[in-house]
Amino acid sequence: MSPSASVPSPQAAPGIALAPGGTIGILGGGQLGRMIAVxxxxxxLHVHVYCPDPASPAFEVSASRTVAAYEDEAALAAFAGAVDVVTYEFENVPERTAAVLAGLVPVRPGPRSLAICQDRLAEKTFLSELGIPVAAFKAVDNAADLEAAAREIGLPAVLKTRRLGYDGKGQTIIREGFDAEEAFAVIGRAPAILEAFVPFALECSIVLARGLDGAVETFDVAENRHEHHILKRTRVPAAIAPETEMAARALGAKVAHALDHVGTLAVELFLVRDADGERLVANEIAPRVHNSGHWTQDAATVCQFEQHVRAVAGWPLGRPRLIAPVEMENLIGDDVDRWRDILAEPGARLHLYGKAEARPGRKMGHVNRPLPR
Amino acid sequence: MSPSASVPSPQAAPGIALAPGGTIGILGGGQLGRMIAVxxxxxxLHVHVYCPDPASPAFEVSASRTVAAYEDEAALAAFAGAVDVVTYEFENVPERTAAVLAGLVPVRPGPRSLAICQDRLAEKTFLSELGIPVAAFKAVDNAADLEAAAREIGLPAVLKTRRLGYDGKGQTIIREGFDAEEAFAVIGRAPAILEAFVPFALECSIVLARGLDGAVETFDVAENRHEHHILKRTRVPAAIAPETEMAARALGAKVAHALDHVGTLAVELFLVRDADGERLVANEIAPRVHNSGHWTQDAATVCQFEQHVRAVAGWPLGRPRLIAPVEMENLIGDDVDRWRDILAEPGARLHLYGKAEARPGRKMGHVNRPLPR
Known part of the structure; x- marks a missing residue:
């Protein structure tokens, strides 16, 4: 039995449950929204996707569609009136958008998940206060702060904007002899934090879901390789000790409970190996389905997208089990040109997002492949 | 290695292949069309569903939709102009509809699959001529024919309309002391065939796909239980001898090649056990994805819907392998009210079709459950 199975939380939120035929509204029309919709x-369930971009991949598989800005309050009100619950595929939902919707219809995950995860300073503070190890960090609002923070934390370190960063955007490495004004300019002079560099042995993530009743179900820990700051490969099982696997699951559940989270959630982790053995350092929280959980579509008994839908609908979660060792490869930019070769590989499962243009760095699809046991 | 893997056929048809971003048109908006669309x-691929019923389940997950009669030639022409290839979820596509479309765009599977499978007399004749065992049969166009056929074939026997029967509709059992006029009236006085009753030990089916290049990939044989003439359960592996499994795969491939079929196809089979052992008797061919292949969604390395799409798109087929023993249960009528209990079953995979009304006999969804090995 998994250590994480069905741990009820004391602060489980009450709320309505949908019936089949109910309508789930999704903010955001990218590939994550698309896979939630499916x-x-x-x-x-009926699906209603709300996204400003008329060419959104999720529109292709949704029964109803709203093309409107996230600031369009009339459109938000109409959307809220057409759905039974709202969820989102990205954590950077504007605060006002979430508030307008939450006044009209349940929004899951709730406001705490958004507030904490939209701001790296709030997130690191939250994790620290939970007793979860994180890299040493310090708020940086100007070049002088950066110089002081660098002295305190030591170098190399990573300067990151507090808000709106993803896939390595909005961050820069600070090394000995750095120019504080220049570094602060690189990240757009936005409120930021400086984080100590973590000398990790590998990167991994714990993906889990928490139900409306507070039950948590974790997936197996995923081992992740990034290239150019973008996730390139995920392997499951991760090459970590069994106790580390258990610790990651417990860490994920703790985060989910503390956020009163409803839905799928991922915590990105660094694994550090030293004389004392393995330990985990939390990097960031994604309060949503996550790229490092895409392997679950083909190698788990229930996938992260279904778990998210079950949670958001107020339904019981599935019990995820790994079916067989798996590697997920992201198809980024012109990687997608290999689609025909991938189709011909025995056992490979191809997922394409239906995006028209394969720009460099753009996630076009992914493939799940069985790994030898 | 499977006996059926990649058998190229001499009469493989040439034809265009789609690229990702191409558009597949689907005639018919029921649950089969819906699962092909996903x-x-x-x-x-983009999906364009064509169906006369605006409440069609497949519309919920399709990028483009045409609501029009199958006889609306202007709508058919517009549909053909909007897609790269047309396929269908049901074999009773009107001949004229198929002909109009085929004049404008590739239709896959092709005309031979439709012509043979729409007519039970043509189908049984085709199977016989291929050397595949079928029940003794005789054409019946009136009550006098029925009396003569009954004398020749023996009773009990089954009287079936040649066209448009499904799920037990358009058929009646003929027993000793029958009234020929009355029996003929029961099936609507339509052109019919009388078939000998087959004393089967069990019912099974072989589901397979044939590519545009003539390659065939078969799924494991499925064992089927019907209730009230509607499929209720499918189990895989079937409780049959390994030689029978191989014979069924070879039979299916032979049928697919002889039809020059492109796409998924199922042959429903009776298994007869007597002093000589097991033998197969073919019952009917479905030139499409089939209810007895729904288990492949959760227990095979590639599912029947993906295989159909690959074939129709001119792409290489996947190599299906059984992941683990499985049972599919159809949720018929108010069976669907058990949805919440099914969600709570560990390992059960629920599929609902989004139909509003659970009428008796209506297929509302299905569930795939792992079986002990």
């Missing part, structure tokens, strides 16, 4: 449809 | 979207 999972919802498979469970007999 | 598989196509997952592979980066």
């Amino acid at each position: 999972a919802a449809a498979r469970l007999g | 598989a196509a979207a997952r592979l980066g």
